[in-house]
Amino acid sequence: MEANRYSRQTLFPQIGALGQAKIQKKHVLIIGAGALGSGSAEMLVRAGVGKLTIIDRDYVELSNLQRQQLYTEEDANEKVPKAIAAEKRLKAINTEAVITPIVAEATKELVEEYLEAADLLIDATDNFETRMLLNDLALFHQTPWIYGACVGSSGMCFTIIPEETPCLHCLLHTLPVQGMTCDTVGIIAPAVQMVVSHQVTEALKILVEDRQALRGSLFHFDLWTNEYSNMKVSRAKNPSCQTCGTNRIYPFLRGENRTKTAVLCGRDTVQIRPPKQKKLSLNKLAASLKQNGYHVKANPFLLSVEMDGNRIVLFEDGRALVHNTKDTVFARSLYDKLLG
Amino acid sequence: MNKLLFFAGLKEIINADYLEMDLTGKTVREAKAELLATYSDLPLNSVMTAINEEFALDDDIIEKNDIIAFIPPVSGG
Numbered sequence: 001m002e003a004n005r006y007s008r009q010t011l012f013p014q015i016g017a018l019g020q021a022k023i024q025k026k027h028v029l030i031i032g033a034g035a036l037g038s039g040s041a042e043m044l045v046r047a048g049v050g051k052l053t054i055i056d057r058d059y060v061e062l063s064n065l066q067r068q069q070l071y072t073e074e075d076a077n078e079k080v081p082k083a084i085a086a087e088k089r090l091k092a093i094n095t096e097a098v099i100t101p102i103v104a105e106a107t108k109e110l111v112e113e114y115l116e117a118a119d120l121l122i123d124a125t126d127n128f129e130t131r132m133l134l135n136d137l138a139l140f141h142q143t144p145w146i147y148g149a150c151v152g153s154s155g156m157c158f159t160i161i162p163e164e165t166p167c168l169h170c171l172l173h174t175l176p177v178q179g180m181t182c183d184t185v186g187i188i189a190p191a192v193q194m195v196v197s198h199q200v201t202e203a204l205k206i207l208v209e210d211r212q213a214l215r216g217s218l219f220h221f222d223l224w225t226n227e228y229s230n231m232k233v234s235r236a237k238n239p240s241c242q243t244c245g246t247n248r249i250y251p252f253l254r255g256e257n258r259t260k261t262a263v264l265c266g267r268d269t270v271q272i273r274p275p276k277q278k279k280l281s282l283n284k285l286a287a288s289l290k291q292n293g294y295h296v297k298a299n300p301f302l303l304s305v306e307m308d309g310n311r312i313v314l315f316e317d318g319r320a321l322v323h324n325t326k327d328t329v330f331a332r333s334l335y336d337k338l339l340g
Numbered sequence: 341m342n343k344l345l346f347f348a349g350l351k352e353i354i355n356a357d358y359l360e361m362d363l364t365g366k367t368v369r370e371a372k373a374e375l376l377a378t379y380s381d382l383p384l385n386s387v388m389t390a391i392n393e394e395f396a397l398d399d400d401i402i403e404k405n406d407i408i409a410f411i412p413p414v415s416g417g
Contacts, residue, residue, distance in 0.1 A: 036417040126417045151416035154348040171395070172413055176386040182416040185349065218388075218395075220347060220411055225357075227347070231411065232394040284381065340415030 006048050019208035020048060024096075026207045027051035029118035031106045031134060033082040034058070035187070036148050037124030038070040039196030044203065045090045045097045052090070053100040053114050056082040057329045061308070067189040105329045106130055108253055111137055120206050121145035122199060126182070127336040128175050129252075129259055135160065135168040136250040139243050144206055148199040150191040151182055153224035157198040158233070159206075159214055166237040167244040169252075171218070175276075176340070183307075183337040184288050190223055259335075261328040270322045270331035278318030285314075285338075307334050314338065342402060344375075345409040353381045363408065369398040371408065387412045 010020045028049050030037050033056035041054055060068070060075040060082055068082075075085040083101035090099050104110055106125065111134065115121060121138055123146060125131055131147060138145040142162045149156055160167050198219055205213045217230040237244075242251050251257055260273045286298035286305075295306040303314045311323040312334060320338075322331035344359040351357060363371045368391070372384045389396045390409040402408065 032417055034417055124417050126415065128413070128415055149414040149417055151348065151414050154414060156411075156414050166395075171388060172386065174386060176383070176413055176415065187416055218411075220414075222347065225351075229347075229390075229393060229409070231388070231390045231409075234395075235397065236395040281381070 009047060014210060014213070015204070015208055019210075022209060023204070023207045024048050024050045026119045027053070027117055028120045028122060028203065028207075029111075029114050030054045030122045030124055031111065031130065032056055032124030032126065033070070033086045033101075034064070034124060034126060035067045035069075035182070035189075035192040036150065036195055036199070037082075037122075038068045038086060039192060040122050040124060040148075040200055040203070041086055041090055042070060042093065043196065043200040045094045045099070047200075047204065048094070049097060049207070051098045051100070053102065053118065054083050054086055055102045055104060055106050055110065055114070056086070057103070057105040058082050058333050060085050067187060067192050105332065106133070108133060108137065108258075112141075115141050115143055118143060120203060122203060123147045123149075127340055128172070129336075131168060132172075132175060132252040133258075136243050136252040138162065139167055139248070140250055140253070146199045146202050148195045150195045151187055152185050152222075153188050153191050154220065154222040155191045155195040156218060156220035157195055157202070158218040159202045159216075161211070161214070162244070165216065166233050167241060169243040170236045170238045170241045171233065181337055181340040184285065184292065184340075186292060188223070194221060194223060259332070261332050263326045263328060264321075268324055268326060270325055270328050272320040272322065272331060272335045274318040276318075278316075280314070280316050280318060280339075282314070282316055305338070307337070310334060312338065342405065343407045345407065347409065347411045348414055350382060350387070350410055350412060354379050363402045364404045364406075366402050367398065368396050368400050368402065368408075371402060372398075382410075383412065384410065 006020050010017050033054050059079045060071045062076045070086045070089040081103040083103045087099045087101040139162050144161050147158045217232050219230050221228045239245050242249050257275045262271050282298050282303045286296045286303050289296045297304045305312050313321045342363045368389050388411045391406050
């Protein structure tokens with residue numbers, strides 16, 4: 001069985017037996033086990049990756065099953081942490097792969113601990129603050145990483161090779177204030193699979209050490225409007241970039257640039273405070289949440305929304321109170337679902 | 341004349357598939373300011389701009405028949 005398992009992949013000349021042997025020696029770190037993380041993890045484990053570490057802070061819910069391919073109704077009913085449910089399914093798919101599931105928030109310290117041993121980092125997160133942290137860490141440790149994201153029927157993918165391509169910080173000079181998220185404007189599964197296909201193909205090229213074949217451009221698409229585009233980005237490489245330029249300060253590794261969470265004493269509430277004051281468009285967010293069936297109340301100063309049985313009160317400056325919980329990681333996960 | 345393309349959610353804000361405007365000779369920064377005067381909800385300070393499918397900087401000058409695309413960074417996963 002072992003001899004044939006990867007035969008269709010080794011027949012593909014760009015991989016071959018040599019490439020396959022390389023894939024089986026490599027270690028991939030995936031941050032996030034939602035839709036993108038599930039898809040990438042499954043493809044890589046089927047492809048025979050040697051080691052896979054997957055970090056996720058969330059548990060499986062019924063609303064995940066429409067697109068998060070590793071999970072079942074049983075996982076949702078039992079609220080199994082995504083990393084644990086993922087490990088169980090991935091081991092059933094391929095017993096040869098060494099899977100390390102980690103149920104935790106992807107903090108600087110945690111990601112760094114695993115990044116040093118990894119050959120490649122795959123982004124499957126749902127927010128830009130974590131992506132900018134991953135970008136700083138990947139540049140600092142000189143590890144390639146693959147940005148991927150999707151929402152609605154659209155998505156994008158970009159491979160960052162330290163010292164060669166621009167980094168995410170070159171492309172986005174500032175942290176986007178308010179992104180559309182899967183929880184506010186929805187998502188269809190084909191958009192997920194399209195991003196996964198691009199991320200995993202780029203991953204395979206890196207794992208078999210065929211860097212010449214990498215795309216080099218930022219791919220973005222909208223499946224519903226039939227638009228597919230590659231943006232050339234070499235001009236974006238910024239010599240004064242704080243992450244990959246000549247004077248690097250890796251700003252997102254600094255504590256003052258991270259969102260803070262705190263349990264409010266005597267109240268069953270977590271407060272979330274972004275590092276810089278935002279100026280959110282609460283009316284717009286309220287309208288899109290209402291459209292998606294959420295119970296929302298809003299005035300010019302704050303917005304109150306029920307999400308998974310918790311009430312979140314969001315202020316215009318980006319501060320939020322998440323009621324009915326003392327779990328800061330869970331509260332942060334709801335916040336990112338709301339703002340991206 | 342220039343064609344302006346809008347991606348991932350921006351179309352809903354301008355309520356059209358694309359726009360046609362004469363931006364020839366203007367910088368990307370000036371083009372964004374002009375758009376914001378009409379469509380104040382466009383989150384143009386956090387979108388990526390491409391001219392003819394190549395990443396554009398704010399000081400780049402738009403030429404005749406250039407196609408400008410506004411690409412908001414996508415966050416979901």
